Amino acid sequence: MAQAMEATALKSEEAKPDILEKANAKTWDGLSRMAFAANWDPEDAINWNQPIELGSIKDGWINILHYFYEGEWQGLEIIQRLMNKAAHMFKINEMVTYYSTQCADEAKHLFVFKKYLYRLNSPPAKQRAFDILVWVSTTWIVPMAVERWILATYFTETLAGAIFQKTLELPTIDPIGKEMVRLQLKDESRHIAGTKLGVQTLMDHAGPLRTFFMKLWWKLFVKLAVKEVRALKPYGDQVGMDPEFILQKSFAKMAEMDEFTQKFLMDGFCQAFLNKTNAA
Ligand SMILES: [Fe+2]
Numbered sequence: 570m571a572q573a574m575e576a577t578a579l580k581s582e583e584a585k586p587d588i589l590e591k592a593n594a595k596t597w598d599g600l601s602r603m604a605f606a607a608n609w610d611p612e613d614a615i616n617w618n619q620p621i622e623l624g625s626i627k628d629g630w631i632n633i634l635h636y637f638y639e640g641e642w643q644g645l646e647i648i649q650r651l652m653n654k655a656a657h658m659f660k661i662n663e664m665v666t667y668y669s670t671q672c673a674d675e676a677k678h679l680f681v682f683k684k685y686l687y688r689l690n691s692p693p694a695k696q697r698a699f700d701i702l703v704w705v706s707t708t709w710i711v712p713m714a715v716e717r718w719i720l721a722t723y724f725t726e727t728l729a730g731a732i733f734q735k736t737l738e739l740p741t742i743d744p745i746g747k748e749m750v751r752l753q754l755k756d757e758s759r760h761i762a763g764t765k766l767g768v769q770t771l772m773d774h775a776g777p778l779r780t781f782f783m784k785l786w787w788k789l790f791v792k793l794a795v796k797e798v799r800a801l802k803p804y805g806d807q808v809g810m811d812p813e814f815i816l817q818k819s820f821a822k823m824a825e826m827d828e829f830t831q832k833f834l835m836d837g838f839c840q841a842f843l844n845k846t847n848a849a
């Protein structure tokens with residue numbers, strides 16, 4: 570009897586629909602569950618009534634936030650344009666559910682950045698109706714948009730995580746700024762886990778030719794992205810955040826994926842960052 574009950578329990582366990590998937594960072598539905606459980610309200614989760622005093626770091630901090638606002642907007646727009654395409658391409662419906670949670674997160678991040686920047690009398694610039702970067706990233710004219718997007722996000726999500734982590738260590742950032750960053754960092758950690766799943770999916774589906782073009786794109790993208798991060802140095806200096814330190818942390822984090830490291834981080838340009846981390 571006990572055995573029969575056990576067998577039935579096992580059977581129903583096997584038949585458990587995906588919807589009952591537990592929250593975990595290893596599957597698309599698991600990550601969606603994590604996102605549902607960690608949802609926060611940008612109006613209530615932060616005490617917006619506190620004063621904001623930034624002193625000499627104000628200009629640098631505002632410039633970094635403007636850069637972030639732009640990046641969040643582009644990120645949101647690109648996910649919305651490509652998530653369905655990615656799900657069709659890999660025949661993984663759950664990708665759409667997960668990426669819709671990431672869209673909701675990025676929209677919240679835009680909300681808090683905007684509200685905070687208004688408090689500092691420096692509202693974000695009006696978004697362009699036509700954004701060349703978003704166009705290049707999503708148009709079918711340039712092939713492999715899904716692959717290029719997922720690879721690029723592995724860098725940008727990891728970078729955001731490293732910047733937010735450093736921000737929390739800076740004594741000069743005001744309590745609202747810290748709270749806003751702390752909440753976003755939780756989301757970004759989940760986005761990094763989601764992007765890892767995406768990168769793994771890409772690598773699992775790509776033959777030698779696709780891998781070759783993915784590597785080519787990565788080489789180009791990573792150089793442009795590093796250049797952009799380095800351009801923030803004057804602002805970074807003002808707030809006490811060294812772009813080289815942030816880049817090293819980001820590369821070290823990306824290298825946690827062995828297969829990715831073997832395929833994408835073995836050239837001199839990427840190794841230079843990893844060697845500095847190893848030497849430290
Ligand atoms: Fe974000």
Ligand SMILES: [Fe+2]
Nearest residue numbers: 726756757760
């Ligand atoms: Fe993100």
